[in-house]
Structure formats: C-alpha cells, structure tokens
Amino acid sequence: xxxxxxxxxxxxxxxxxxxxxxxxxxxxxxxxxxxxxxxxxxxxxxxxxxxxxxxxxxxxxxxxxxxxxxxxxxxxxxxxxxxxxxxxxxxxxxxxxxxxxxxxxxxxxxxxxxxxxxxxxxxxxxxxxxxxxxxxxxxxxxxxxxxxxx
Numbered sequence: 001x002x003x004x005x006x007x008x009x010x011x012x013x014x015x016x017x018x019x020x021x022x023x024x025x026x027x028x029x030x031x032x033x034x035x036x037x038x039x040x041x042x043x044x045x046x047x048x049x050x051x052x053x054x055x056x057x058x059x060x061x062x063x064x065x066x067x068x069x070x071x072x073x074x075x076x077x078x079x080x081x082x083x084x085x086x087x088x089x090x091x092x093x094x095x096x097x098x099x100x101x102x103x104x105x106x107x108x109x110x111x112x113x114x115x116x117x118x119x120x121x122x123x124x125x126x127x128x129x130x131x132x133x134x135x136x137x138x139x140x141x142x143x144x145x146x147x148x149x150x
Contacts, residue, residue: 006054011047022046064105074101084118 013022022045034040057071064070076097082089095113102111 005056008052008054009049010052011049014046014048016046020045070105072101072105074098090116 013024016022022043023039024043024045025039029037029039029042062070074097076083077093078086078089083094091113095116099111099113102108
C-alpha cells in the first residue's frame, strides 16, 4: 500500500473566551429548535486556519491490539460503480464481507453492520441519493457483554 504524507490547511474553532462557545449545526434548524435553543444561526464563532501534516498510515504496520485500529487490504465482489450507486448490493454483498473481516480481525462471534456513508467528491453523499450533505454518521458501534457464563 503506497502512500504519501500531506501538508494541509485545517480550520479549527477559535476559543473566544468564557460563554462564547462556538457551534455549528450540520442539519438545518427547525423553527422549534431555534426557539428552544435561542440559536438562530446555523453556526457561530470564528475559525482559525492551521497548517498540519496528515501522516499516511498505510506503511506504518498499525495493529488493532496496539493502536486501536488497523489498515487492511480487502477484496470485494462489488465494482466501484456498484459500491457508489447500488446501495442494495452494498448491503447484501459488502456488509457480509465486512462482517467476516471484522470477525476475523477481532475474534468476535457476531457482527452487525447497520449503517454506512458513501463519501463523494462533492462532500458526503447519502447512500440513497448520492446527493451531497453534511449530516453526522455513526462509524462504529461496539458493545461488550461480560458475564461469567460467556
């Protein structure tokens, strides 16, 4: 897996002091939400641009046990076109492939895939429409049941 570090510019919320916490709502506020929160704007606060190095982790030999994540190459039966445009196939083919990979890597007996988000050049795309949106998404849900009967 070849890779290259990148020099990038990132925007961060600037601390403006007590009582002036910045905020940003990614989904449009309803009139009821505006009334309940007292916030009429989608975002408030200043941002500051910083330069940062984004390190390419593909050649770093990260492991799940040591680093809490691992990068792996994984074949899929889906074509690129199917991955971006056929959400039924993503759920019926790709989900089971990823469930098996996660079981293999973690030793889990059960894995349930329940959500994904397709990222497109025009920001984030919804799985259903491919349209660009900025809604947050859950990336991973982990539960662990500890019992003397396990």
